[in-house]
Amino acid sequence: MRPFLIASSALALAAALCLAPAAFADPSPDHPGEQAVDPYTQSNANAGAAPTRDAGLFNAFHGKDGIARIVDSFVDRNVADPRISEIFKNQDLVRLRRTLREQFCYLLGGGCDYTGRDMKSSHKDMGIQDADFNALVENLQWSMAKEGVSDRAQNKLLAILAPMHRDMAVK
């Protein structure tokens, strides 16, 4: 279905089999429970957009606690979503939850720093199609609604995230 994804999964499996001791012996030093990633330059520019200029938006998401709940429900829903669950296999979900919390907090004007990779390299070779991207949007809308974020505030975050389609999805 997604040859590139299957190929990269196979490669990842091969790498895991051959390099397992090394991979697990070298966890991320700063973040317990996360797997190590190749070195990259940390910068808020990696978040893929500038923070909102809407001063009330962070509160509309119920601050850091609200964002944490939205991210948890969002990741859980994606992993369980048959349309896109395949994309999340073999992904470091501990790291994903942390970097998503940072990214949303940063973009919503919560004053956090984003320490993850940029959108292009973090979604490289995932084979994300438009339908996958839109499924992500729907799941995020569901999670924001569950948190009680108004539709208008939801759309303000989506407006910031939407252009990331360019770097995340396959052409």
Added chain:
Amino acid sequence: MSKILKTALCALTAIAGLSLAHAAGAEEMREGGKLLLTDGVSTVEGSAGGGLATWAVIAADETQDGVGGKANASEVHLPAYDLRVYGAAVGFFNRVEISYAREEFDTGSTGAKLGIGDGFTFDQDVVGAKVRLLGDAVYDQDSLLPQISAGLQYKHNDRAWLVKALGAKSADGVDYYVAATKVFLDQSLVVDATVRMTRANQIGILGFGGDKDANYTPQFEGSVGYLITRHFVVGAEYRTKPNNLGVAKEDNWSDLFAAYAVNSHLSVTAAYVDTGSIVTFANQRGLYLSLQAGF
């Protein structure tokens, strides 16, 4: 106009062919996947848009990786007339839209008053083609550039003798349009502006060209909608029209609409439409109802 028509058709076909060939060479097809309401609803002319205004969006629930279809049934109930529309549209790879609509303009008891017979009905077939040229109405939120599409609608009216008796030059016509549509997510707004080159009288129901003006004129149609939720949008539309017939003054059209997407397969549109004067009967305002089923 036939040369322009040929050139436009040729260009549209070439673009359609290129984009289809491009998509066919890609990976396997994929059904569905568009965000709710981002393909608009069905217009009275069959293409995707607001209801009166054709938009730049491509019909049906498909992305650049698939093909989708949509069928609609609509009715505009006016004091002196009823307009029923049955249509279907197919979207190819969120790039090309082919549409068809059958418009039945029923004069009801007004037909007798006009001397053409009780229940006299004008039927018009509309075949449309639309190509998305550039931009994405939804994703490109960091740019003011809208999604821009160009298209044409070939219309055939089955009452040639009567529309010609009213002063129309022809019972067939082609409209050409360029549409620009943008979702301003930051403001929860969707905005469309479309320019249509046309000589249709009452969108073609009274034929094309007339004793007052036989030529093409640029006309404007546009919509503004507010996204209350991802399922529900309310808004207003305006559409200017030519006024070619001496015996049947024609007014601009407007509406206030609400569209609700139950899910990606079913949506409903309701509107209050003001069509002004139609064949001497003024103040034709009424309810527009439309059901759309996607597959």
